[in-house]
Amino acid sequence: MSKNSPRRFTKQRRLVHDAVIHRVDHPTAKDIFHELKGTGIGIATVYRQLASMVEDGILTTVDYDNETRYDPLTSPHAHLICSICNKIKDIELPKGIDNLTPEKLSFEINEIELTWKGICDDCQN
Amino acid sequence: MSKNSPRRFTKQRRLVHDAVIHRVDHPTAKDIFHELKGTGIGIATVYRQLASMVEDGILTTVDYDNETRYDPLTSPHAHLICSICNKIKDIELPKGIDNLTPEKLSFEINEIELTWKGICDDCQN
DNA sequence: AAATTTAATGATATTGGTTATCAATAACAA
């Protein structure tokens, strides 16, 4: 949204970017950190870079179980969260959802968050 | 859901229950603790009692900003969250929402979570 | 290609929400 600071193209920024940009499983900062273990990157830098990518609109966040997860899919979509394995799956936002938006109120809507929680097919035994 | 443990009616349980059961603003554990400041109740007990009330199905939880908030409204409903004052309002779940449920997948849905984030009328200046 | 500027890094301390520990207490049953 705001690009007011001159962002330097560090090797750490590239590392975090490349580690998260293609992932579809909504990793935490620690997940990314562990993936980059061999590079010597600091945990604080991972947190900082992920936060700056959110600022830049490259990532969105998904809060689950009081932990921030990062999502490279920035277009509006819904989620399926398995309460057993905690996996988060992207799913298409239902077509008619915008028609159901409460417009009577003077609430200025910026964002919709739709999540179905349950048990994924892998965990159904 | 499960009432497998013999729950004792302590005065602390009554205090927490009475402090949260009629609230409509989705308080945190610390909010309840501060409301009960004069009673000498311990912060750990507040956390424990709130958790046990969730177990008993008396409360539900709403996670926002990596903090657990407690909700005495246990029937399915949606939320409006103001990203400025962080107030959470209950709102009716749109009628047609169940028809939009993704049933193609073999995902066993237990719960729906629908939240609109934006700016409440009070914060629009 | 230096020299300069300063954003970014990494180690680590700190914060804040939440849970674990455990001796003391009190609810409940006998």
Place this chain on the structure above:
DNA sequence: TTGTTATTGATAACCAATATCATTAAATTT
């Protein structure tokens, strides 16, 4: 009343996330 044991409260511990700060290294200027 007595015995059992769930619950309490103080506090240590845990964990995600942020703040601090000396050092490093992009980016810009000589």
